Structure formats: C-alpha cells, structure tokens
Amino acid sequence: MTTRHTRRPRVRAAGAVLAGTLALLLAATGCSSKASGDGKGDSADGVRTGPGVDDDTIRLGALTDLTGPYATLGKSIVQAQQMWADEVNSKGGICDRKVEIVVKDHGYDVQKAVTAYADIAPDVVALPQVIGSPVVAALLDDIERDKLLTFPQAWAASLLGKDAVQVLGTTYDVDMIAAVDFLTRTKGLKKGDTIGHVYFEGDYGANALEGSTWAAERAGMKVAGQKIQATDTDLSAQVSALRKQGVKAVLISAGPAQTASLVGVAASRGLKVPVVSSAPGFAPQLMETPAAPALAAMLNVVSAAPAVSSDLPGVKTMVTSYKKKYPDSPVDSGVLSGYNAAELIGEDLAKACEAGGLTREDVVKAHRSQSNADTGLGTPQNFSDVNRPASTETYVLKPDAKAVGGVVNAEDAHTAPGVEEYLSAR
C-alpha cells in the first residue's frame, strides 16, 4: 500500500520532467525557424531588400512602454506613429510598399526590452521608437551590430557617435546651456549668482548637469546641484537647501512629478525664483494638480520641439488629425516627437528607395546623407555628423492650462550663444 503511494508521484514527476523538456525543445526549435526574413536579395522591382522588407511591406519596430512609468508617453508615440503609417499607406505607401509598425511593450524593464528586441529585430528594417535611456543603453551594441537605424526617445549626449543611433533634436546638455542663456537674458541673472540644479541620477541628469555647469561657468555663475531619484516626489528638503544657498533660479532635469513638487513647494515657501525644466520634466497633467498656478507663474521648459499648441502649419495639421483619430487621448509632446520621428524615418526610407536599396545599410546611409531634414514640425535637422546633436536650436515653452498640451511657445527656436563653443570643446 505504502509503496504504491510513494511510487506513483515519482512516476508522475518523471512524466512532468519529460513533458517539460519536450516543451522546451519544441519552443527552441520554434524559435529557430523564425529568422526567415534574413535573406537578402533583389525584389521584383529591382530594389535591394533585406530583413524587414519584402515585395509589398516595409516593417518598422517600436520598443515602447505601455504598462510602465512612461505609459502615457508610450501610448502617445505609438498612436501618433500608427496615424503616420495609416496616412502614408493611404497615399500608396513608401517605395510602392505598405508600412507596418510592429509594437512591443517592455514596461520600462530592461530585461524584457532585450527579449523584445531579439524577437522583432530580425523582422524589421528600422526602429522609429525606443523608449527609456537604460533600455537604449542595454541595446546599443546590438543595434550597432545589426545596423538597425534607431530613434531613441532619450536625449543623453552619450548616445551620440553611433552610426545607427540617431538622437533627434538637441541633447540634454545643449538644452541646459539654452536654459542658462534664457535666465541671464530675460530673468536678470548675472555674474556671481548661484543657480540651483535639481537632477535625476543617471545619464539624463548627469548630461544636463554637464551643460548647466559649463554654461554657468562661462557666465561667471555657480551651480548648486541637488541629485534626486525618481521616487523622490516631495522636494521640500531640496527647496530648503536651495533657499539656504541663495539661488537666484532653479533648473530641473527630472520627471513631471518632481517639477510639480519643486515649483509648488518653492512658491509656498516664498522662494519665488524662475524655474526652467528639461523637456521630459513637464506633462500636460501637471496643469490639473494644485501646483498649476505656481507652474504657470514660475516655470519655463526648454525643448527642441515646439509646443503642440504652436502655430506651425505642420503641427496644426498633425494635431487636428490626431484629435480626430484619437478624440479621447491627450495631445502631449510625445505625439509630436513620435510623429516627427516617423516622418523622418519615412524620408530616410524614400531616399534609400531612390538610391536603389532598402537594406538596413542602405537606410542608415540614406539617413546620414540628410543634412537638412525638415518635416515642418519644428527645426530642420542635420544627421550627417554622428558626433553632433542633430540640431542645436531650442524653443522656450511656457505652461498654460488652457492650451492644447498644456504649454505655449514663449520663445521661437534659436541656437543659444555658447552652444557651438561647447560642442567644439567637447
């Protein structure tokens, strides 16, 4: 009796192990059959093709965050790029092929992103969207190896210098040089003053601090840094410290929650100084928090992209169609940057097609040949020098609860003095 009882489970366990091994084997073989799009060759119309492109489709990939901390941004970009693909396809596509975007959600988890990349990379020709600095950092080597033209939604200068990776617009350091210039020009900051800079640890904050420190030094000012983490949402202590240091203005390179807390607390504590944020530090939702009046009074945002409420005809058309297609979604900066990235990829693909090839190498080459790419959605960009930001021009934006996207343009795009000097010294 007892022997039967003890033996049975053992047999079952062995069976389970066997079944598990078989399942693994099946999964493994299933995986290996996947790399089918790898073959290169000429298609019927004489265009060289490679992975991600066949006779009637061009496949693009997006590694996005739809369930993590940047879910709102991710959704905006995905929808904007899908809208672009639909528009392009309704006009006959690119190179007589339909455009298709394969979207993978990584939830801001680097491990998941690496798996997702391995999953889609063999079947796409370029990546017009990769969200998250840590994600991009983890994928850099793979992207370079695969020569997969990638537009990351991250703007650290450390991403420059890679042939296949294109940071669109300005980098964080350039933005902060413009911010310091804005403060001295319009807010009366002068030699001898101290500027506070609250920044996230990691590439984003470090790169922004590099720019602000350089610009402040050039203007004879000092930067008092306050490093914070993404989980710090009550900046009372930081504000106390900044006030003690007698700062005349504050820069912030963090997330929207931190910007709201900083400005709200500073206003309530009587530290009524101008605050300038990096572009990722603002979101339209902030204008619904109790800090909204203080934000409207004290905050400016430096950004390579114009406000979505801007008068640029291209932006206006895009915003109108987006609102029509997704009436329930907020129109934020992600919509604009996502659509812009897609347009630029579209131009690259069209150019590559003209030159007779749609392989990944052809697309990267076409991209690097563009020295004045203008989508009408902001400033023209120069992609020919891998070591320089694609643009040095920045807008200054101002929060406005009534405007679409919660901001309006305060200053038009221009290159801040000192930026050229900074870039050549680097």
Next chain:
Amino acid sequence: MTDLLDSLLGGLALGAVYALVALGFVVIFKASGVLNFAHGSLLLFGGYLVAVLHDDLGFAGALALAVVVTAALAGALDRFLLQRGGHDAHSAHVQTIVTIGIDIVLLTELARRIGGDLLTLGDPWGDAVTELGPVTVADSRLAAIAVSAVVITGVFALFRFTSWGLSLRAAAEDMEAAALMGVRLGRVRAGAWCLAGALAALAAVFLAAFPAPGLERTTGQIALNAFPAAILGGLASPTGALAGSLVIGLTEALVVGYQSELHVLGEGFGDVAPYAVMLLVLLVRPNGLFGAKGAARV
C-alpha cells in the same frame, strides 16, 4: 537658524507620516511574525481608492471608505491566504515570502490602472501654507503631524486598554501559551492586519498631499523608507517604530537640507542616509532602539 527650524519641522512631518507606515509593519510583525513586504502596495491601494472615489463621495467619504476597504483587504489577505500556513515561527518565514508575491500582484494591477498618471486626492489642504514665525509649513504637513499624533495615541491605547490589545501582546510574547489561555490567534492576527491596512491608507493621503504632486504608481515605494524606521526602532516595538520614524524623517530632512555642507559624502546622500543610520544604530544596539533582547545563548 530659520533653515534649521525649517528642516526640523519638515523632518518631523515626514517622520509622522513614516510612523503611520512603520507602525503598520510593527503591528503585523508583532501579531504574526510576518514582515509584510506588501505594505507599500496596500498603501498605494488605499491612496488609489481615495483618488478614484473623492469625486463622488467627497474627500472625507472617500477617505473613510478607502480606510475601511484597505483594512478589509489586508485582513482578508491574512485570514484567507497567509493563515492557511499556520501560526508558528517557521511558517511566518514562508508567509513573509508570500507577501512578496502579494505585493507583485497588487502592484502590477495598480500600476496598470494608474499608468503614467498623477492622481490628485482632493484633500482639503491644497497648497495652503501657514507661517510659524520665520518658517513656512504646508498645511497638509501640519495636518499630518496632528492626525498621526491622534491616531498613534489611539493605537497605543488600543494596545494598552482593550482585550484585543492584551491578546496581541500575549500572542507576541508566547504564541503557544496565549493559544492555551484561550486567545484566538487567528482573529487577533487578522485584526492586526486590518489595523495596519487602515494606517497604510491614511498614510497614503499624506504622502500624496501637497508638497508631493499627487499619487503616482511609485508612491508605494516611499513606504520602504519607513522600513529602516521600523527596524531601527526594534521590529516588535510600537514605541520603537515611532522613535525610529522620527529619527529617519529628521535624518532625511537634515541631510538634504545641509547637503552642501555634507558634500564630502557625495550628492544624493539623502536617499542612503536612512539606511546608514539604521546600520549605525544596529551596530550599537543589535535589537534596535526599543527591541526585545534576543535569546541569550549559553
């Protein structure tokens, strides 16, 4: 001087909120020997309820309902999930690990619902501030200090003067003996979990109120700062949790406030400081400030 007062008051307010969370850790540990890693997501759950309900029920109604529902959820988790493992010290370890699982499930669902949003809780303080002599304090922080003081006194009275409190203390002292004396361990435990859940929901409101911009998906992680508070106080001592929370709150506020003087320690030291203080205290007093002496080996 003003800066010092400013930092002290800020630290006191922060400590008061941490105390609500740390007390939850301690009550649960005392009653069940379980270290509740799901406390952060319970807190987020409570805050989320207030955020979605305040439009319909008003702030007070939403808060009351959130406190009750979070308490019920915590109690139910214990009664129907953890208590199946039994009441001895060994199974408490297993149950501690189960709470990690609960945390993942709860947090994933809440994060999915909250997404990238910043939810306002509709609290009555808004961004109002009060001038106390030379220092300015947010009203929400004053409210946090006042409410925490009242609630914590209440909890202490509960321990001291009710039969449930007596049972809890008896069970914490010797579970087996308490059971033999007729203490219904299951009920006492579930009661403790309910209390901790209620405290967490209350803390969520103050963690999301004014100086912070609102409730985020990461708000629950702030509860982790109360963790060193509970440990350095001595994990089984409510008085210790209170003292530990004040120490941690003040440390954080002072270290950040005087960051420029402390720059030899590197920037961003404020985030590490609670843990550094915890280690220092534990080096001197291995059982925490008010912890029970461990069994001495002969």
